[in-house]
Amino acid sequence: MRAAVVTAPDASPTCGELPEPLAPPGQEPLHLVGAGLHNIVRGLTTGQHYGRGQMTYPLVPGIDAVARTSDGRLVYTGYARPPFGTMAERLVAPFQVEVPEGADPLAIAAGMNPGLSGWMVLTARRKEVGALGTVLVLGATGSSGSLATQGALALGAERVIAAGRDPEALERLRAVGATTVSLAHSDDLTKALADAMSGTSPDLVLDYVWGPVAEATFAVLGRSGEGTEADTAYVQIGSLAGLEASLPADLLRSRRIRITGSGVGSRSAEEMLAEAPEVMARFADGSLQLPYTAFPLSRVGEAWAHNGRSRAVVVPD
Secondary structure (H helix, E strand, C coil): CEEEEECCCCCCCEEEECCCCCCCCCCCCEEEEEEECCHHHHHHHHCCCCCCCCCCCCECCCCEEEEECCCCCEEEEECCCCCCCCCECEECCCEEEECCCCCCHHHHHHHHHHHHHHHHHHHHHHHHHCCCCEEEEECCCCHHHHHHHHHHHHCCCCEEEEEECCHHHHHHHHHCCCEEEECCCCCCHHHHHHHHHCCCCCCEEEECCCHHHHHHHHHHHHHHHCCCCCEEEEEECCCCCCCCCCCCHHHHHHCEEEEEECCECCECHHHHHHHHHHHHHHHHHCCCCCCEEEEEHHHHHHHHHCCCCCEEEEECC
16 A cells, blocks of 8 residues: 655655555454644654654654545544554554544544644533633644634633734634734733733633743733732643743742643543544534645655645545
């Protein structure tokens, strides 16, 4: 079968021929429809992601996909047994979730991984306290942050503040109801965030960037929390701006704040699968949207290098 093949941590994938993956008794291989090229795919393949484990090369990249069963059903699937990933004509994976009728399968392939990262945090918070209140999304102009912003609005947040660097993406988020703040050219991140919050104390923060943006947010939260009954859940999800951030002691004393993380290891596969049908339904009805660009397996190297506003999706030739 044809598949994307990576031969070393620093090598880009090429299209090659591999033996068919062996399916357990009673299970048939699935036929690829589309596999998203997510940040975690690059990180795991190059050995740079914290959840990488021991990598063996050559390997097939890809963690999830939309595929077709032998009887024609479309399913969301993933987590094939290494060295086989999902960017291959056929794949064997431990789970299948039906794709809703009428949904764009490539939109599902592009958006499920980045969409679930925020959706799981949002739904867990709503179940815990009953309402989302004010949600602040840091890194809202990336794929995951944009979907988290859309998800918060879809789930009934009272106010959503979207902070990011891409002006066009911010404009799209403003058009769907978010309050936006640009972090692109600000010499004072603390002031930019403070002005955007306008004295509002966020109930939930989804942080996709960390680093100095997190430190600026901590400074604002420390000021606005003093002498109030502020209660904030701060969830660290990504680290595009830096792997480390200093946490000031006065923040922990000036407000009730809980700082946690969400990612591989802190969320189980069962939790993810429980939310998958609802997230796919939101893509189907347009509540969640993420642009994508399809690349055939023969052009997987171009997909790997793609860094535009859309998400690369690898499809069969």
